[in-house]
Each structure stands twice: as structure tokens, then as C-alpha cells.
Amino acid sequence: MSALAMLGFAAGAGFAVVVVATIVVIIGIHQEERRNSLLRGSPPSVVALLARRVLGVRAGRQEQGAGVCARSPDILE
Numbered sequence: 001m002s003a004l005a006m007l008g009f010a011a012g013a014g015f016a017v018v019v020v021a022t023i024v025v026i027i028g029i030h031q032e033e034r035r036n037s038l039l040r041g042s043p044p045s046v047v048a049l050l051a052r053r054v055l056g057v058r059a060g061r062q063e064q065g066a067g068v069c070a071r072s073p074d075i076l077e
Contacts (some may be wrong), residue, residue: 025051 028043028051035044041047 021054025054028052029055 024047027075028045028048031037031044031048037044037048043052
């Protein structure tokens with residue numbers, strides 16, 4: 001096999017890994033949103049756990065009133 005063919009194979013394999021990882025993350029986040037489990041401790045599945053790891057989501061429970069106001073005073077004027 002020539003070097004050019006090997007480079008083409010490596011590029012194709014890398015692209016396939018990126019596409020599969022993107023699809024897995026999309027499925028995992030969809031599961032999180034559907035079950036509203038992002039702020040609860042454990043994810044609903046292994047795919048959702050993988051999506052949390054890839055996206056770097058480290059969400060913990062917040063107490064009532066500890067959230068950030070959704071409206072800014074500048075928007076109200």
C-alpha cells in the first residue's frame with residue numbers, strides 16, 4: 001500500500017470517529033433534555049454520561065432562589 005493510500009485511510013477513519021462521537025453526544029443530550037435529568041445526580045444512560053463528559057457538564061443541584069435572574073435590567077428599559 002502506498003503512503004498516500006495510508007494517509008487517505010487514516011483521514012477517513014478519523015472523520016468516521018468524529019461523526020460517530022457527534023451522533024452519540026447528540027443522542028445523550030437528547031436523553032438528558034427529555035428526562036430533565038441534567039441537574040439531578042445520575043444520568044439516564046451510559047450515552048448520556050458520555051455526553052456529559054464530552055461537553056464538560058458538571059452541574060449540581062441548586063437550592064431554590066440560588067439561580068441567576070433570567071432578565072437583565074438593561075433589557076427591561
